[in-house]
Amino acid sequence: MITTPLTDALVRGAAELEDTGRGLRAHRLPAWVRTRFPDPQLLAAQSQPSGVRVVMATGARTVELDLHPTRVSYRGTSRPRGSVDLVVDGDLFGSTQVDGGDHVEIDLATGTPEFHAGTAGTIRFDGLPAGDKVVEIWLPHNEGLEIVALRTDAPVRPVAADKRIWLHHGSSISHGSNATSPTRTWPAVAARLGDVELHNLGFGGSALADQFVARVIRDRPADLISVKLGINVVNLDVMRLRAFVPAVHGFLDTIRDGHPTTPLVLMSPIFCGTHEDTPGPGAMHTDAQGTVTFSATGPHGPAPQLTLRIIRDALKSLAERRADDPNLHHLDGTRLYGEQDALTHPLPDALHPDTATHGLIGERFARYAFEAGGPFAAGSAP
Known part of the structure; x- marks a missing residue:
């Protein structure tokens, strides 16, 4: 498998990418906003990469993504995990729920958060169509995460953004x-x-x-x-x-x-x-x-x-x-x-x-x- 470093050329829909030391976090608001107004609700929302995706051209049949998610839940409530969607040439190929990562559990009565550390997990898609194609990896819209690694069984290259x-x-x-x-x-x-x-x-x-x-x-x-x-x-x-x-x-x-x-x-x-x-x-x-x-x-x-x-x-x-x-x-x-x-x-x-x-x-x-x-x-x- 080939590991490809993620760059701005491969990521769409983010304002900037932050290297956290264990991976890349996609922010939907730039650093100057996060510094001037570090409201916890806004910071959490903008770090959940709704609409953010990795876009690449490749002949790969297998795609793997190591992710370290951070989910927020409220004690006593049931909340489904986020998912990663894989789109091939504009059509949804598959969807896989994320696993592992950190967990912030909030007590509704007091508003007190409790942090539970976790480890990264791997999302894998097999059996992609043969030949060169455009692959989009849509990141979970409802969990913060760090992208640890992108691996494919064939080289990848950026795709020119030609849509409005x-x-x-x-x-x-x-x-x-x-x-x-x-x-x-x-x-x-x-x-x-x-x-x-x-x-x-x-x-x-x-x-x-x-x-x-x-x-x-x-x-x-x-x-x-x-x-x-x-x-x-x-x-x-x-x-x-x-x-x-x-x-x-x-x-x-x-x-x-x-x-x-x-x-x-x-x-x-x-x-x-x-x-x-x-x-x-x-x-x-x-x-x-x-x-x-x-x-x-x-x-x-x-x-x-x-x-x-x-x-x-x-x-x-x-x-x-x-x-x-x-x-x-x-x-x-x-x-x-x-x-x-x-x-x-x-x-x-x-x-x-x-x-x-x-x-x-x-x-x-x-x-x-x-x-x-x-x-x-x-x-x-x-």
């Missing part, structure tokens, strides 16, 4: 929560249908119109941009309407400083009965079987706090007031998943879609954005 880059920012739903594997998150589904290269800046619990994220988007190459805001502002109860609307204006203004004419979709939240009319903060609950559900703890009825209905109205109005930007498009999130969908595709934990619903959302976004007349249709980028 779609840069997307959102919450845990965009991050991929409850999807079973990295190519089954809704942004990955939509990117495949739209034939674009995904750079996913979906961060669980951390889509809060932060200016440093806007600056990252401003400075990154992008042919297409989308921003999905609202649910974290509500379930963390961090803003009132007076602060939220100017924050989103500033977020969009910063993006436009670097991408003045790039097609930009501003998306409001999908339907979530928990927070439609009840503000946050949100709370997490577990039952005797370790099943997690979420609830809203704010007052029901008229209140100064934000709800999803208020957020949607505010974003629609905001987009209308920016009519001087012909490349800004507003998408009501309930077009992707609405109240009727909740009857046939209920959110298992009352907050996040399951794998099938991720697929539904991804397909609907692809139809909206990439088909003829859509904001991301071929030829739409100036």
